[in-house]
Amino acid sequence: xxxxxxxxxxxxxxxxxxxxxxxxxxxxxxxxxxxxxxxxxxxxxxxxxxxxxxxxxxxxxxxx
Amino acid sequence: xxxxxxxxxxxxxxxxxxxxxxxxxxxxxxxxxxxxxxxxxxxxxxxxxxxxxxxxxxxxxxxxxxxxxxxxxxxxxxxxxxxxxxxxxxxxxxxxxxxxxxxxxxxxxxxxxxxxxxxxxxxxxxxxxxxxxxxxxxxxxxxxxxxxxxxxxxxxxxxxxxxxxxxxxxxxxxxxxxxxxxxxxxxxxxxxxxxxxxxxxxxxxxxxxxxxxxxxxxxxxxxxxxxxxxxxxxxxxxxxxxxxxxxxxxx
Numbered sequence: 001x002x003x004x005x006x007x008x009x010x011x012x013x014x015x016x017x018x019x020x021x022x023x024x025x026x027x028x029x030x031x032x033x034x035x036x037x038x039x040x041x042x043x044x045x046x047x048x049x050x051x052x053x054x055x056x057x058x059x060x061x062x063x064x
Numbered sequence: 065x066x067x068x069x070x071x072x073x074x075x076x077x078x079x080x081x082x083x084x085x086x087x088x089x090x091x092x093x094x095x096x097x098x099x100x101x102x103x104x105x106x107x108x109x110x111x112x113x114x115x116x117x118x119x120x121x122x123x124x125x126x127x128x129x130x131x132x133x134x135x136x137x138x139x140x141x142x143x144x145x146x147x148x149x150x151x152x153x154x155x156x157x158x159x160x161x162x163x164x165x166x167x168x169x170x171x172x173x174x175x176x177x178x179x180x181x182x183x184x185x186x187x188x189x190x191x192x193x194x195x196x197x198x199x200x201x202x203x204x205x206x207x208x209x210x211x212x213x214x215x216x217x218x219x220x221x222x223x224x225x226x227x228x229x230x231x232x233x234x235x236x237x238x239x240x241x242x243x244x245x246x247x248x249x250x251x252x253x254x255x256x257x258x259x260x261x262x263x264x265x266x267x268x269x270x271x272x273x274x275x276x277x278x279x280x281x282x283x284x285x286x287x288x289x290x291x292x293x294x295x296x297x298x299x300x301x302x303x304x305x306x307x308x309x310x311x312x313x314x315x
Contacts (some may be wrong), residue, residue: 012182012299012301013301015127016180016301016304017124017128018121018124018125018128020304020307020308021124021127021128021131021142021144021145021307022124022140022144022145022146023144024142024144024307024308024310025142025144025307025310026072026141026142026143026144026147026310026312026314027144027147027312027313027314028069028143028144028147028149028158028167028314037232049077049180050183057076
């Protein structure tokens with residue numbers, strides 16, 4: 001086992017967590033609203049939204 | 065304030081235990097947890113500012129961590145992240161309206177945990193193996209069309225035939241591995257789901273719902289499978305709360 005394998009396992013686990021939390025479980029249909037910088041964004045796909053939120057936060061804090 | 069729902073749990077005969085467990089836990093960003101009960105089921109929730117579930121990756125992982133901690137103490141149905149309702153009254157009505165379905169799902173997952181098994185391959189190695197087999201079969205085809213002088217036509221047909229053979233061989237190989245996994249896991253009395261070839265490297269994505277007591281046995285079986293298939297990489301994750309075995313959509 002090398003570090004790459006360990007890193008890959010860790011990445012897989014995080015992806016597994018996100019996939020479950022964002023896409024599975026009891027689904028309450030209707031609007032899920034995630035807000036960034038006081039702008040309400042209607043939920044379309046939380047996975048996409050999450051990456052947008054992170055990108056926007058980076059942009060806000062000047063970390064590119 | 066709105067209410068963010070984490071999980072729906074099976075009510076306990078000892079409400080003091082529920083309160084003591086929840087007192088020791090916190091929601092996203094340290095939010096205080098509340099319980100909304102309806103007969104023998106309850107929702108674990110926290111207050112969030114109206115229309116403002118602000119989150120990032122770490123918030124989502126925090127959410128998952130709480131659901132995981134709750135699952136160690138209670139039988140539960142995880143609720144998809146970001147599910148908010150107007151008030152505790154609305155949640156109670158939702159629980160009441162969907163009571164039978166929720167209870168049925170809770171019964172299905174009681175005492176059980178979910179595991180994920182991903183099987184990875186080196187696609188180049190695997191393709192090379194099947195390619196050799198495909199080419200061998202093409203030779204036979206070549207002989208049958210000897211009379212054909214149109215080499216462009218022949219090349220095209222052969223190329224397509226090799227692709228088809230590789231795909232066919234790969235699928236047949238994946239099916240044989242799934243069959244072996246199924247046979248190995250027969251004694252676990254698991255509820256299982258399989259997805260074939262979700263990506264070129266990930267040839268099998270399997271999910272199992274098993275009794276908690278069967279955990280060690282499943283780990284042993286996967287180790288055994290790994291020994292039998294040294295060219296493949298078996299990655300087992302879990303135990304998870306039963307995210308993939310909940311079958312409720314509430315409108």
